Amino acid sequence: MSSKTLLRQLAKTADGPLEKAVSGDPKLYWDEEIAAHEEDAIFRQDWVCPGLAAEIPNPGDYITFTVAGDPIFCIRDKEGAIKSFSNVCRHRMMQLLEGSGCTSRVVCPYHAWTYSLDGRLIGAGHMERSEGFNKKEVCLPEVRTEIWNGWIYVTLNPDAQPVAEALAPLHDVVSRYGMENYVPVVREEHVWNTNWKLLTENFMEGYHLPVAHRATVGAWFPVEKTVFPEQTYDAFTYQTFQKIGNATYGHAHPDNTALEGDWRITSVLPTVFPTHMYVLAPDHLWYLSLRPRGVGQVDVRFGVAIAPEVDAMLGYADERTAWIDELTEFFEHVNTEDRQVVEGIYAGSRSAHAAPGPLSWLEREIHDFQKYLSRRLSAKGV
Ligand code: FES
Ligand SMILES: [Fe+2]
Missing domain, CATH: 3.90.380.10 (Naphthalene 1,2-dioxygenase Alpha Subunit; Chain A, domain 1)
Known part of the structure; x- marks a missing residue:
């Protein structure tokens, strides 16, 4: 059939x-x-749920997940908001975080490119000879995230209904x-x-x-x-x-x-x-x-x-x-x-x-x- x-x-x-x-x-x-x-x-297209917001109660707490096979992580920032980012390093695509935990910054396990809790690249060693490289221009792609009655929902669809x-x-x-x-x-x-x-x-x-x-x-x-x-x-x-x-x-x-x-x-x-x-x-x-x-x-x-x-x-x-x-x-x-x-x-x-x-x-x-x-x-x- x-x-x-x-x-x-x-x-x-x-x-x-x-x-x-x-x-x-x-x-x-x-x-x-x-x-x-x-x-x-x-x-x-639709919203999926990585878990409860209360599972990551403190700044730097994170959980990892995938949406349509795409690795992401949800992290609580310094202001207490939960954001989600692509879990793929902007250098050579290593997955950044595994499982769950708490961190003050996101450090890639491959060459230690380092991201702040809001996804900005703040550290990348030995890149001074790479022409045109400016770490201030590098950021992990953010994934749309909403909190509803304590649940975290994420979607890859910018047009999904709230x-x-x-x-x-x-x-x-x-x-x-x-x-x-x-x-x-x-x-x-x-x-x-x-x-x-x-x-x-x-x-x-x-x-x-x-x-x-x-x-x-x-x-x-x-x-x-x-x-x-x-x-x-x-x-x-x-x-x-x-x-x-x-x-x-x-x-x-x-x-x-x-x-x-x-x-x-x-x-x-x-x-x-x-x-x-x-x-x-x-x-x-x-x-x-x-x-x-x-x-x-x-x-x-x-x-x-x-x-x-x-x-x-x-x-x-x-x-x-x-x-x-x-x-x-x-x-x-x-x-x-x-x-x-x-x-x-x-x-x-x-x-x-x-x-x-x-x-x-x-x-x-x-x-x-x-x-x-x-x-x-x-x-x-x-
Ligand atoms: S792949 Fe992440 S630092 Fe190289
Ligand atoms: Fe059952």
């Missing part, structure tokens, strides 16, 4: 009602031409939690053997929770309490759900005075297209941010942050470390459950017998995602 036909099929499901929707064609998840088109039409506009209706739902005050406690990097879209789709639907996650987040999860927004949005989708009974995580701490009524036991599960997804609960949040690595692998950034009341309760003793270790272990367990599923689906999608199946009403967000993919990947571009 050609890419054009694949996209026509996708458009047919996306434009129809959820009641008639089916899952994506298997080839959609491993077709190289579709992947190349996604890079241009999605990853070079995040605050694109996510305005989501702000109305999530702002009550004050997630910009949540305290990051974990960030990990993983590579999973699946297509990025299968992981996005898996994260946003609650249908699998009572089954694939019965040992973890599937407990205390009343499926019938799942609520979806009335309309679909261009840049995101979400659902809300509740944690009942004596759930280990997911309820407001007694010192939380901001959330009222059912919101004290309600979590929001937003997916900001294409690859930023999180569970925002009254006491914690955990997120995934994905980057495709070819068709059959995906880089997964996984992070956890806890509500300030929970953080205050923990103090600084060993007890805190033990509590955070236990929480991390819990969500790592959840990730392992998901990993088995999405790697299994990817393997299944390569079968000659694989075929799209009908969606449940609980998979409404997969249908929203199909609409998004169809809008971005309209057959014209292939």
Whole structure:
């Protein structure tokens, strides 16, 4: 089947009602031409999320990331603003920073060209005989960056709609939690053997929770309490759900005075297209941010942050470390459950017998995602 036909099929499901929707064609998840088109039409156009602003709280703190395969780093400057720059040296293209950390200046590990926190070249040894070289004219290209409710978003697209506009209706739902005050406690990097879209789709639907996650987040999860927004949005989708009974995580701490009524036991599960997804609960949040690595692998950034009341309760003793270790272990367990599923689906999608199946009403967000993919990947571009 050609890419054009694949996209026509996708458009047919996306434009129809959820009641008639089916899952994506298997080839959609491993077709190289579709992947190349996604890079241009999605990853070079839309906002992606390197993490939480609170993960780099002090001047000089940085995290690295890639956008459409392009290495960047986000760094907090001396004035406290977060900026993002190309992570490629202007001398001979060495990658400047790795992982995350704190630095007073960015020094290239190859020949020590040195950049200030605002990307200007401030040091370059033995260049006095290079004609026309003026370090004052050299600067790392800046990458557009916006902070929204505590999240860092970056894009290569100068014309992308501002995040605050694109996510305005989501702000109305999530702002009550004050997630910009949540305290990051974990960030990990993983590579999973699946297509990025299968992981996005898996994260946003609650249908699998009572089954694939019965040992973890599937407990205390009343499926019938799942609520979806009335309309679909261009840049995101979400659902809300509740944690009942004596759930280990997911309820407001007694010192939380901001959330009222059912919101004290309600979590929001937003997916900001294409690859930023999180569970925002009254006491914690955990997120995934994905980057495709070819068709059959995906880089997964996984992070956890806890509500300030929970953080205050923990103090600084060993007890805190033990509590955070236990929480991390819990969500790592959840990730392992998901990993088995999405790697299994990817393997299944390569079968000659694989075929799209009908969606449940609980998979409404997969249908929203199909609409998004169809809008971005309209057959014209292939
Ligand atoms: S490549 Fe960076 S200093 Fe040479
Ligand atoms: Fe899951």
